[in-house]
Amino acid sequence: MxxxxxxxxxxVVIKYGFLMVIMGTLLGCENIPSHDPYRNYKSIEKxxxxxxxxxxxxxxxxxxxxxxxxxxxxxxxxxKNITLRGRGMDKTVLSFKIQENGAEGxxxxxxxxxxxxxxTIEDAVGDNIKVTDTKGITFxxxxxxxxxxxxxxxxAYALYPVICENVLIEACEVLGASDAGIYVGQSKNVIIxxxxxxxxxxxxxxxxxxxxxxxxxxxYNNTGGILVFDLPGLTRYxxxxxxxxxxxxxxxxxxxxxxxxxxxxxxxxxxxxVLATRExxxxxxxxxxxxxxxxxxxxxxxxxxxxxQKSQENKDPGSSAQIFEEGANMxxxxxxxxxxxxxxxxxxxxxxxxxxxxxxxxxLFLWKFGFDRPQIIWDGMVPENYLLSNGTLNPxxxxxxxxxxxxxxxLDVANDFEGLVIDPASFNCET
Amino acid sequence: xxxxxxxxxxxxxxxxxxxxxxxxEEEILKKVDNGHLGHKNLxxxxxxxxxLVDLVPAQNVHPYELNTPLFSDYAQKKRFxxxxxxxxxxxxxxxVFDFPVGTVLIKNFYYDDVQLINQKGRIIETRLLIKKAxxxxxxxxxxxxxxxxxxxxxxxxxxxxxxxxxxxxxxxxPNMGQCKGCHQRSGTLQPIGPTARQLNRNNLNDGEDxxxxxxxxxxxxxxxxxxKEVFPKLSxxxxxxxxxxxxxxxxxxxxxxxxxxxxxxPAKNSGLYLMSSSNSRHALGIMKAPVAAGxxxxxxxxxxxxxxxxxxxxLYRMNSTEPAVMMPELGRKMIHKEGIAxxxxxxxxxx
Numbered sequence: 077m078x079x080x081x082x083x084x085x086x087x088v089v090i091k092y093g094f095l096m097v098i099m100g101t102l103l104g105c106e107n108i109p110s111h112d113p114y115r116n117y118k119s120i121e122k123x124x125x126x127x128x129x130x131x132x133x134x135x136x137x138x139x140x141x142x143x144x145x146x147x148x149x150x151x152x153x154x155x156k157n158i159t160l161r162g163r164g165m166d167k168t169v170l171s172f173k174i175q176e177n178g179a180e181g182x183x184x185x186x187x188x189x190x191x192x193x194x195x196t197i198e199d200a201v202g203d204n205i206k207v208t209d210t211k212g213i214t215f216x217x218x219x220x221x222x223x224x225x226x227x228x229x230x231x232a233y234a235l236y237p238v239i240c241e242n243v244l245i246e247a248c249e250v251l252g253a254s255d256a257g258i259y260v261g262q263s264k265n266v267i268i269x270x271x272x273x274x275x276x277x278x279x280x281x282x283x284x285x286x287x288x289x290x291x292x293x294x295x296y297n298n299t300g301g302i303l304v305f306d307l308p309g310l311t312r313y314x315x316x317x318x319x320x321x322x323x324x325x326x327x328x329x330x331x332x333x334x335x336x337x338x339x340x341x342x343x344x345x346x347x348x349x350v351l352a353t354r355e356x357x358x359x360x361x362x363x364x365x366x367x368x369x370x371x372x373x374x375x376x377x378x379x380x381x382x383x384x385q386k387s388q389e390n391k392d393p394g395s396s397a398q399i400f401e402e403g404a405n406m407x408x409x410x411x412x413x414x415x416x417x418x419x420x421x422x423x424x425x426x427x428x429x430x431x432x433x434x435x436x437x438x439x440l441f442l443w444k445f446g447f448d449r450p451q452i453i454w455d456g457m458v459p460e461n462y463l464l465s466n467g468t469l470n471p472x473x474x475x476x477x478x479x480x481x482x483x484x485x486x487l488d489v490a491n492d493f494e495g496l497v498i499d500p501a502s503f504n505c506e507t
Numbered sequence: 508x509x510x511x512x513x514x515x516x517x518x519x520x521x522x523x524x525x526x527x528x529x530x531x532e533e534e535i536l537k538k539v540d541n542g543h544l545g546h547k548n549l550x551x552x553x554x555x556x557x558x559l560v561d562l563v564p565a566q567n568v569h570p571y572e573l574n575t576p577l578f579s580d581y582a583q584k585k586r587f588x589x590x591x592x593x594x595x596x597x598x599x600x601x602x603v604f605d606f607p608v609g610t611v612l613i614k615n616f617y618y619d620d621v622q623l624i625n626q627k628g629r630i631i632e633t634r635l636l637i638k639k640a641x642x643x644x645x646x647x648x649x650x651x652x653x654x655x656x657x658x659x660x661x662x663x664x665x666x667x668x669x670x671x672x673x674x675x676x677x678x679x680x681p682n683m684g685q686c687k688g689c690h691q692r693s694g695t696l697q698p699i700g701p702t703a704r705q706l707n708r709n710n711l712n713d714g715e716d717x718x719x720x721x722x723x724x725x726x727x728x729x730x731x732x733x734x735k736e737v738f739p740k741l742s743x744x745x746x747x748x749x750x751x752x753x754x755x756x757x758x759x760x761x762x763x764x765x766x767x768x769x770x771x772x773p774a775k776n777s778g779l780y781l782m783s784s785s786n787s788r789h790a791l792g793i794m795k796a797p798v799a800a801g802x803x804x805x806x807x808x809x810x811x812x813x814x815x816x817x818x819x820x821x822l823y824r825m826n827s828t829e830p831a832v833m834m835p836e837l838g839r840k841m842i843h844k845e846g847i848a849x850x851x852x853x854x855x856x857x858x
Contacts (some may be wrong), residue, residue, distance in 0.1 A: 114684075121661045129661060129683050151684030160547055176680055176686075179836050185687075185773065186694040198762070201831035202801060209694055210794065231831065232801025238776045255801055288857030307798060309778040309789055336797055336820065380796065407789070 087439035095288065109275045109297070109329075110225040111251060116299065117145035117171060127162075128152045139195055143169040149178030156188045162195025165219040165249065172179075172200040173223070179231075182204040193217050203233040210402040213237050214244045222252030225273050228334045234276070238262055239311060246270050251336040252350035254332055255339050256281035257298070260288065262311050265372045268293060276304045277333045279341060281326075284314045290320045300323065300339070301327040301366060306353040307338065315355045324348060325364040325425070328432055341379045344391045345432035352376040352470070363415060363451070364425030368441070370420055370451040373475055376412035378455045378489055413459050415473040424451050424482055440487075444496060450483040454503075457490050477503040549648045551632055554589055554613055556658040560630060560654045562615060567592060569729070570712060572647035575744040578843040579616060580678060581670060582631065587613040588701070589656035590729055598732040600739060601784070604699050610638040612698055624669045631666055632680045633657050636690065637700050645694040673853055676840040685837050693771045699762075704741035739784070744849060755853040756853035757783035759846055763835060779810060792821055793857065803832045813857035822850055 119256055121144075125135055128150055141163040148168070148178050152158065160182075163166025172181045179202025184190055189212035196219040197204045204220045207213045219236035232255035237243045243266040244468030250257035250273045257276035260266050266288040273279035279295035281303040282288045288304075295301035301324035305316040324347045329380040333340040342349060352375055363370040429447045431438035441449040454475050464470050477484055488495035531653050546552055549559065556565045564570060568589045576584060588597070589611040590600070597605035613635055620629035633648040648657035649664050662700050663682035669675040681688075706724075709717040724730035742750025744759040761783040767774035767780040777798050780790040789795050792810030797820055805823040816822045824834040826847055833839070 099743070125662045125682055148857070149687070150684075151682070153684055153687055175830055177830060177837065178685070179831055183688075185691075202803075202828070208773065229802060232799060236799075238799070249827040255799070261799065276577065309795065313776060333806050334800075334802045336808050337800060338796065338798075352732065383788075416827075 108225045110224050111221055111275070113166065113223065115143045115169065115171065115223075117143045117173075119146075120144050121146050122149070124150060130160055131155055132151045133157055134161075139163065139168045139170075139317050141167045143171060145171045145174060146181070147174055147176045149180045150182045151178075151380065152182070152184045152187065152190065154186045155190065158187070158464075159193070160193040160195075161193050164194050164370055165172075165217055168195040170195060170197045172204075174197070175201045179203065181199050181203075181231075182206075184211055188212050190214070191216065194257070197456070199223055201233050202231050202398050204231060205235050206233070207237040208239050210240045213240055213244070214240045215248055216244070217247045219249045219436045220253075220257075221250070222254075222265075223313055226252050226254075226329075226332055228332045230332075232256075232337075233259040233277070234258065237266075241265055242356075248272075250279075251275040253277065254334060256303070259283065263288075263313070264275055274298060275329065277329075277331055278339050281305060281339070282314065282317055283307065284310045284312055285317070286312065286315050287477070288314075288317045290319045293322045295322060295324045296326045297329055298327045299329045299331045299344050300349055301325075301332075301340040302348045303339070303342065303346075303351070304349070304353050304356055305351040306376070306392065306410075307339070308410035308412070313366055313410070314353045317356045319348060319355060319356070319358045320360045323360045323364075323365065324361055324370075327366045330367075330434060338379065343435035343437040344433070345369065345431070345438060347371055348419060349374065350414050351379055352412050352414050354411075354414070357418045357420075358413070359419070359421045361422045362425075363422055365428060365430050367430075367440045368435060369423070369453055371450075372437075372453050372455075373414050373417055373419075374455040375457040376410075377416060377457055381503075411459070413457065413462075414454075415475060416471070416476070417475045418478075419452060419476070421480040422479060424479075427451060427483075444493060445485075445498075448483070450484060450485040450498065452479070452484040454484075454486050455490075456486040456488040456495065475503060522842070544644065545637065545659055546636065547648045547659055552589075552635075553609070554587065554611070559693050560658060562587075562630075568613070569727075570710060571701070571706060572708065572710050572712075573700050573753075573762075574708050574749070575705070575762045576739045577762050578839060578846055580668070580676060580762075580839050581622065581673070581843075582616040582618060582678075583622075584619065585615040586700070587615075589613065595728060596724065596730045598703065598736070600703055604730075606698075606701075607636050608638055608640055612636040612701065614780055618668065618670065622670050624671055626669075630657070631653055631668075631678060632664075633837065634681075634686065636696075643690070643698065644692055645696060647680055648687065649680055660835055670841075673841060676704075679840060681837065682752070685811070686836045688773065688837055689766045689775050689835070691766070694770075699766045702741075704739045705739040706763075707738040708743075745845060752849075752856055753823065753854055756849055759849055763846065767835070792819075801831065805832065805836075811854055811857065813824075814855060816851040816854040819854050822847065822854060825850060 100221045114214050137439040139162040162314045177448050180202045181200030184207040187210045191214045193216040198221045222230040230252050234250040234253040234257045236259050236357040238261035240263045240346045243263055245268045249273045253276040253456055256278035257273040258280045258341045263285045270293045271293045273295050274434050277299045279298035279301045304317050328345045331344050345366055347366035347370040350373045431441045431449055461470055482498050486497045486500050549620035555562055559562045564587055568587050571586050576753050594607035615630055617634045630650045635646045637644045638799040647663055649660045661683045664680040666678045666680040692697050706720045711721050722768055724731050742754040742758040743758040744755050760781040765781040768779050779792050785791055795810045803824055807820045810821050811819045824832055827833045
C-alpha cells in the first residue's frame with residue numbers, strides 16, 4: 077500500500093516502465109504482514125477455569141500481568157455483572173496457541189452485563205472471543221490478534237458477539253482474523269467506536285444486526301474496511317445501521333479467507349460494502365486509497381454467485397444459478413436487495429490511477445472506466461417491485477448518494493453491464 | 508526509491524522464526540471447595556451396592572439405554588437414573604421428560620478389556636446430571652487408577668487412552684462449563700438422551716426378562732403414562748431393521764449434532780437445524796452456504812450437496828479431529844468411521 081503511494085508520485089514514464097516488474101514481483105511474493113510479539117508463557121488454566129465457573133454474580137475477576145497459555149476454551153456461562161479485567165493490553169495476555177479443546181478462546185453464553193477489559197487475547201483456533209445469548213456485553217481496550225504471518229489458518233473472528241443485545245466495543249485493537257476482526261452478528265443495539273482494526277479480511281462487520289452505530293474507528297490494511305451484511309436463514313435481519321466519522325483507508329490486503337465463507341467474495345481494495353441491508357446511513361467518513369472501490373452497495377445474489385465461483389475453482393457443485401435459487405428462496409422473509417441507503421458528506425482521497433487487479437471488480441473497472449474509475453458503485457440488481465405500479469421508484473429500494481466531486485455508477489451486473497450508468501440521476505434523491 | 512522497494516520485497520520473503528518460548532508452570536491447586544456443588548466422591552451418593560466398579564444399582568436406581576447414542580471416542584456407557592422415593596417422571600411425546608426434583612442421571616464411560624491395548628478394562632469417568640429446584644447441574648467425576656472411586660473434578664481432565672487399531676488419544680473429560688456447551692436448551696442446562704423416542708426399546712442387559720424400558724418404568728409407577736399410549740421411536744443408527752437409511756442418518760445427526768444445531772440450541776446462530784423433525788431442506792444444510800464456519804468450511808461452498816458427500820461441509824467437519832474444524836466441537840478426539848460411513852451413504856442418496 078505504501079508502495080502504491082510512493083508509486084503515484086513518480087513520473088508517468090517511469091510508472092509504465094516499472095509497472096510490470098513490480099506487479100510481477102508482488103504476485104510472486106506478496107508482502108505478508110506478520111505480528112510477532114515476545115511471549116514467555118505460563119499456565120494458570122485450572123485456576124482460571126474454576127474461577128470463571130464458580131464466579132458469584134457481581135464480581136470482578138482480576139487477571140494479573142503475564143503471558144498465560146491455555147489448552148481449552150475458557151467458559152463463562154449464566155452469570156450476571158461480571159468484570160474480567162487484565163492489567164492492560166499486552167501486559168495480560170491470554171494465549172490459545174496450543175489449544176486442543178473447543179474452538180473459541182473465551183466463550184461467554186447466556187449472561188447479563190459482562191465487561192471485558194484491558195487484556196490481550198490471541199491465537200484461538202476458531203474465534204478469540206465469542207459471546208452468545210447475552211444482554212449487555214462490553215469489550216474495552218481488548219487486543220485480539222493472531223500471531224505470526226496472517227493466514228487462512230488464523231481463526232475466523234477476533235471479537236464476536238452474536239445473538240446479543242446492548243453491545244459496546246470500544247478502544248480495542250484487532251488484527252489477523254481470517255474472516256472479520258470485529259464481527260457483530262444477529263444482535264440488537266450495538267456501538268462499535270474508537271477501535272483500530274487492521275490485517276483482517278473484514279475489519280468491522282455488522283451482520284443481520286439492528287440499531288448499530290459504527291463510528292470513530294480506524295479500519296486500514298484489511299481486505300475490506302467496514303462491511304454491513306444481511307444473509308438469509310438466520311434468527312434476525314439487519315436494519316438501522318449508521319457508519320460515520322470513521323477513517324477507512326488502504327484496505328488493499330489480499331483476501332485470505334478460507335473459500336466457502338461469504339467474506340471470501342469481498343474484493344481486496346474495498347472501503348465500505350453494504351450487502352442486502354436496509355436503512356443504512358454512511359456519512360462523515362474519511363475514505364482513502366481503497367484501491368478497488370471506496371463504497372459498494374450490492375445484492376446477495378451477486379456476492380453469492382461470486383463466492384460460489386470461488387469455491388468452484390476447487391470443486392464442482394453444479395449450476396450456481398440453481399443453487400442461489402434454492403438457498404435464498406428457502407427464507408421467504410429474506411430480501412436479497414439493499415435499500416434505503418443514504419451515503420453523504422464523506423471525504424475521499426485521490427483515486428489511484430490503476431485499480432486493484434487481483435479481483436474481478438478491479439479488472440471490470442479498468443475495462444469499463446479506464447484510469448478514471450468511480451468511488452461509489454451499486455450493482456444495480458433490483459427486485460420485481462423496484463418500480464411501483466404508478467411508475468415511481470419503490471422507496472424501500474432507494475439508494476441516495478449526495479457527495480461532492482465523486483464519481484458514482486450503477487453497474488447493471490444482471491444484464492452484463494449493458495445498462496451501466498455513470499453518475500446516475502437516480503442517486504441524487506431528496507431525502 | 509527502487510532500492511527501497513527491493514528491500515521491502517526481499518524482507519517479505521524472509522522465512523519466519525518461531526521465537527516463542529513456552530514455560531509450563533501448572534499451578535498446584537489448593538483443593539477448591541466444591542461442597543456446595545455435590546459430594547466429593549461418587550461413592551458418597553450411594554447409587555450402587557457392593558464394589559462401586561461393578562455398578563450394581565441400589566434401590567431407586569434404574570438402568571436405561573438409548574436407541575441412538577452420542578459417539579464418545581468408542582467409549583461404552585452404562586446409564587442409570589436415580590429417582591427420589593415416591594416420585595415419578597412426567598411423560599412427553601417429543602421432548603426430554605419432565606423429571607422430579609432430586610433426580611440424578613448417572614452416565615458411566617468405560618472401555619472393556621478387548622478395546623484397550625495391554626490394559627484391563629476400566630471406567631474412565633462418571634457424569635452426573637442432578638435436577639435442582641429450577642435447573643439441572645452437571646458434575647464430572649474422574650475414576651482413580653485403583654477403580655475404587657471417582658472424584659469430583661469440575662475442571663475436567665485428560666487421560667491417555669490406547670485403543671486396539673486406533674491411534675492413542677488424549678481422552679478429554681469435560682469441565683463443568685463444557686458439559687453445558689452441549690446440555691443446553693434455550694440457555695438452561697438440560698438432559699439430552701431421555702426422550703420417549705430414545706428410551707422406546709428393550710434393555711439388552713435384562714437378558715430374557717427384557718421388556719420395553721418405558722413399559723417397565725410405567726409398571727413400576729415411575730412414569731406417568733397410560734398402558735395404551737403408543738410410543739414414538741427413534742431408529743437405531745446402525746441397525747437397518749429399525750429404519751430406512753434416511754431415518755437412521757437423521758437419528759444419528761439428531762443425537763450427535765442437534766443438541767446444539769436446533770432452534771433452541773447454542774448453535775442456532777448458524778441457521779443449521781439437524782433435529783430429525785426438521786423438514787426444511789435449507790435448514791438441514793442442503794445447498795446452504797455456511798454462516799460463520801471459518802476454516803471449518805474446508806474450501807467448500809455448502810453444508811450438503813446432494814449426491815456429493817466429499818464436497819459437503821457437514822461430512823468434512825465430522826471427518827476431522829482439528830479443534831477448529833471438527834464437529835461436534837467437543838466430546839471426541841477420534842473420527843467415528845462407522846458414523847461417517849452412514850452419513851456418506853445418506854448424502855450420496857440425496858437428490
